[in-house]
Amino acid sequence: MRVAFDVERAVREIPNVEEFPGLARAWRWSPMFRFVFSLAMNAEGTRIHQVNARDSFDEDLARAVLTFAREHRAGLGDDPRPFEVVPGFSHPGYDFDAVVAIQPEIHGYYVGRNEELNEVVVGVFPAYVREFSGNETPEEAFFRFKRMLNAADMTREAAPFLRMKFDNTRTGGGSEGDLRGFTTPDVLLRELALLEGAPGSFLEYENRHGRVWRIEWNGSWTVDGEAREHAPAAAEVLETLN
Structure with a gap:
C-alpha cells in the first residue's frame, strides 16, 4: 500500500x-x-x-x-x-x-x-x-x-496580451508563417512607425479579447479597411491592449 x-x-x-x-x-x-x-x-x-x-x-x-x-x-x-x-x-x-x-x-x-x-x-x-x-x-x-511575464519580479509592470504578425517591404522585416505570435507593445509601436514609406506593408495585432486590428500603408493609411489620414497614435494603440 x-x-x-x-x-x-x-x-x-x-x-x-x-x-x-x-x-x-x-x-x-x-x-x-x-x-x-x-x-x-x-x-x-x-x-x-x-x-x-x-x-x-x-x-x-x-x-x-x-x-x-x-x-x-x-x-x-x-x-x-x-x-x-x-x-x-x-x-x-x-x-x-x-x-x-x-x-x-x-x-x-x-x-x-x-x-x-x-x-x-x-x-x-x-x-x-x-x-x-x-x-x-x-x-x-x-x-x-x-x-515574457517575469512573474518573479514583484515590481514589474504589465506585459499585455498581444499577438502580432507583420511584413515591411522596405526593411525586409516580417513574421514567419500565417499565425500571429506573441510580442510586446514596444515592438508593435516600433513596427507601426516603420510602416510609412513602405508600400504594401502591414501589421496585424490581436488583444486579449480576440479583437484584431490590421493597419496597412500603401501610399496612404488603411485601418481595418478604412482610409485614414494618419497612422493611429501610440496612445490609441496602447489603449486597445487594456
Missing part, C-alpha cells in the same frame, strides 16, 4: 525553510540571496500555493498574494486553466489587479529536486488582468510564463 505524501513534512524538510510571519501553515525559504520562495498550505493540507520573488521580495505583498490565493482556492479546481486568473486583488503601493495560478507542468519549481512536492505546488503571482486572454493553451502559457 502506497503511503500518502506528507505535504507539510516535505516543506519542512527544505533546507533553511522557516515559518512565514503572520500567516498560519506558511513558510519561506531562500536558495540564495536573490531569491525568496513563500509557501502556504491549502485548507485541506493537500496542496500548496507558492510565490517566488527575485531581487524584489516584499513580505507584505507575498503574504497578501498567498492569503488571496488561499481564500479563492486559486488553481485548486478539478480542471484548472493553464493560467487561472482571479481578478479583484489589490495591495497598497502596487497596481496589480489579479492573482494568477499556474500548474506544476508549467512552473516546474521542484523538478529535479522533489518531484512529489512539485506535483502539489500551485504557483501564484500578482498580475494584471490585461495580460491574459483566459484561453491560452498549455504551450502558450508555458512560453509566456517562462519568457
Whole structure:
C-alpha cells in the first residue's frame, strides 16, 4: 500500500525553510540571496500555493498574494486553466489587479529536486488582468510564463496580451508563417512607425479579447479597411491592449 505524501513534512524538510510571519501553515525559504520562495498550505493540507520573488521580495505583498490565493482556492479546481486568473486583488503601493495560478507542468519549481512536492505546488503571482486572454493553451502559457511575464519580479509592470504578425517591404522585416505570435507593445509601436514609406506593408495585432486590428500603408493609411489620414497614435494603440 502506497503511503500518502506528507505535504507539510516535505516543506519542512527544505533546507533553511522557516515559518512565514503572520500567516498560519506558511513558510519561506531562500536558495540564495536573490531569491525568496513563500509557501502556504491549502485548507485541506493537500496542496500548496507558492510565490517566488527575485531581487524584489516584499513580505507584505507575498503574504497578501498567498492569503488571496488561499481564500479563492486559486488553481485548486478539478480542471484548472493553464493560467487561472482571479481578478479583484489589490495591495497598497502596487497596481496589480489579479492573482494568477499556474500548474506544476508549467512552473516546474521542484523538478529535479522533489518531484512529489512539485506535483502539489500551485504557483501564484500578482498580475494584471490585461495580460491574459483566459484561453491560452498549455504551450502558450508555458512560453509566456517562462519568457515574457517575469512573474518573479514583484515590481514589474504589465506585459499585455498581444499577438502580432507583420511584413515591411522596405526593411525586409516580417513574421514567419500565417499565425500571429506573441510580442510586446514596444515592438508593435516600433513596427507601426516603420510602416510609412513602405508600400504594401502591414501589421496585424490581436488583444486579449480576440479583437484584431490590421493597419496597412500603401501610399496612404488603411485601418481595418478604412482610409485614414494618419497612422493611429501610440496612445490609441496602447489603449486597445487594456
